[in-house]
Amino acid sequence: MRWLVSDMSKNKQTAGHKGAYTSQRKKEGEVRSCIRYRCGLTNTIQDVLNQRPGWVEVKDEGDWDFNWCDVGWLRENFDHSYMEEHVRICHFRNHYELTRKNLMVKNLKRYRKNLEREAGRLEATKCDFFPRTFELPSEYHIFVEEFKRSPGSTWIMKPVARSQGKGIFLFRKLKDIIEWRKDGTRSEEQRDEAQVESYVAQRYIENPYLIAGRKFDLRVYVLVTSYIPLKAWLYRDGFARFSNTRFSLNSIDDQYVHLTNVAVQKTAPDYDPEKGCKWQMQQLRCYLTAKHGFETVQTLFKEIDNIFIRSLLSVQKTIINDKHCFELYGYDILLDQDLKPWIIEVNASPSLTASSQEDYDLKYRLLDDTLHIVDMEGRLTGKEKRVGGFDLMWNDGPVYTDVGLEAMGCSCLVANTHLGCVNDRQKQLQQLLKPFPGQKRT
């Protein structure tokens, strides 16, 4: 694989084939036994790739079959790389259409508008999972109008392209941001950046669902292997991240109360690294079911599925589809007191660094199953609805479980997602996958 100016047409999928898996086999006549990978990160993914049988790391300028890169590398190199058909890379070229806060909102608003036009107002309300958001400075004036319409409300200001809670603050009065725009408490460097940087102002959700007085948000993992047609998988594991302090609207300056990113919590003065501030998704689901009953929670998780699907559909035509690309997104979801889920943001590079052994195990499983789905080894048929902890959520249309139809005795269709449910992936993988080339089945 050499650096060449690419001809994008070469990447078009040929008609009729089922994806890279079988064509890879057909083309080369044998299953690839040694997979050369490149890895730009030094955390859990490094271990997963290292320990995968038959995978060998290549450094620097060597040819590779698989690249787990960071978005910086992608930005600089993607356009200049020629990738053979079997090659896989972990990002889509313009993923930022989904992951940059202002673009995500722009795409969602446009999608919603189209939906309203085509399918009516009721259908469009299914897209009301993002709070009122305005891009600044471009939408400053309509933002001010909205702001004045809801006096006393709290808003949150977020820089579009930063992560880990940096640069975020809350405000209630317009003068707070006018001051901020001028100079305020930001450093020189921040001010310079802000001149080119965009921000979004978003209506703050003032009534989050609290557990024992604490605010939390959900981190959920969604794997997209293709945008056209849209094929998306949902991971059963995930976690709820708690704020270290009790929620109160009194001190909006205390970012430790309001932001639940682990990165921010780590800097809070009473942060105790021995004290976990995460619950596994299963624990949360169990807790909510104990509190609100099975049906309510079932509905909630259906609504959460809806967020993933519609957000992906909203960028389906904007993202440049490429069969070499897959992407593992980390969705941040917030629940309010009425158990309505809201989208906070989508991360194209969810943190793979582990904060504890339990966290490491979760991320290891997640990445291992991601690689199973990417299937460089060609072990899948392409018809699977479940691989390890991933359930196929959308395959150019909704995906339903097989169990639902027969057992229920009625024709109600049950969605194939199991967020927060038992993840007995070992067993499932044993039944599903053939051993790695050169490995005996245990």
Place this chain on the structure above:
Amino acid sequence: MLDESTELSVSITQIVHRLKGTHLHSQLEKHAKECMHKPEIKLETLKDDVRRLLKESGWERKLQNAVYRELHILPPPGHPRAPPEHAKEPLEYMHKAQVSWEKRILKSLNSMCTELGIPLARKRPVSEQKELTNKWNEMGTDEPDLSKFRPVYAPKDFLEVLIGLRNLNNDRSEDLTVRSNWGLIQVSLNIRDIPQMRETYPELGLTYGQLGIDDHTHVPPDLFESEHILVGKKVLSEQDSAAAQQYSRQGCPTGLRAQLWTLILNTTDDPEVITHYEQLKARVIHHGLLVDNLIYKDVKLTASNDDYYFVFEDYLYQVLLCFSRDTAVLEHFNYNSATPPKSCVQSKSGSEQCAVVYPPNGVIPFHGFSMYVAPLCFLYNEPSKLYSVFREMYIRYFFRLHSISSHPSGIVSLCLQFERLLQTHLPQLFYHLREIGAQPLRIAFKWIVRAFSGYLSTDQLLLLWDRILGYGSLEIVAVLAAAVFAFRAENLMEVTSPASAEAVLADLSTLKVMPLLQIFLFATSV
């Protein structure tokens, strides 16, 4: 010996006496009076008509539930000439051991008090009262200096006392034979073996559906789960306490568990319950107790460090601080082998000393005590409800885990049962562990004392506690401890030191409780 019918009438008298004057009693009277105004009442059949109407309006069921609850906490029937201590604990040597243990604990508490110069109880200054009221919902944010406080005792101290128990009437030789006890408990109590337990716990058998087994992903729900949930809903709509208890033997569905447990325990939402809790809260605000610091320390050391329970820190303070001041808890000492500790209080003039129960509820918390409450936070978040459920569970079951008695659900019986099960069914393993100096009880004790709270994952723990409530006994805890050893027997046979044995059994968070119990009880060859 009393004959059955006399026993029955004594019990009835006792229960009637206890229910008189309760909120339920006044409600029943009120409703009965209201019934009198109904047109269908006839003077000739007054009694029957009123009874019928009370039954139809659900009041009879409430009374049934209340009586059922009283039966749970009724002291065992005794000989009319037996002194009250015999009702609490018939075996002299056990009683003596408990008394001496209590003396030790109280001494330790008093010396801590003198050493640190902190009074056992003090009235809070007004400013402190105000502060505490404001911070009531977030006491966890407080960072008091707790370094000088130590827990009064830890489970392993208690274990040493149990190991030292001897029945002078039945001195067994120390030789290792088939008949001797290979374990640490060297007294004989009447405990059940597996064939007997199969008869006691038939609902855990292989032919019965179970939550924790038959709600697994691979089992289609209409084989058991859907039906079971429907039955659960029916039990709740009937509000039948006894039925709920029976139902719980096969597990409570997550969405219904909170209501089912309150039904089994008959903890109601009566205004008197809420008032009682508010009164306790007021007492906490007005007076500080030395044991408060012990509670803080315990919560900080155990529940706050737990991956799942850390969120509930504030609730734990709200429950445990009130619990310490709840004199209604003293009632349970009628059937508890323990006696509430007394401390001397100097009157204001300094001349008189009188003994008062300290702490007011008679229960000195030990290291890990807060773990009895933590799992309940998962089900209840109104403080008064959480409180009532915890208190009821404590006075029915948990108290037996830290007082020395011969009761079948008492800690001594549970430990002995655990060791006996291991010795009978896994003799090779027991022998091996003994040889390397790793007595199994030393590892299992901490699980048993806490009824596995903090060791199992929450959903599994709740399934276990479903059965404790369902069968009204803690015996299942001992069985589970043995089943865990059986499950990890292969790895344990390979260890060569006590530390490695501990390591094999350090993490129980992945265990599935019900399959382990089922296999151990019903698939072990006897």
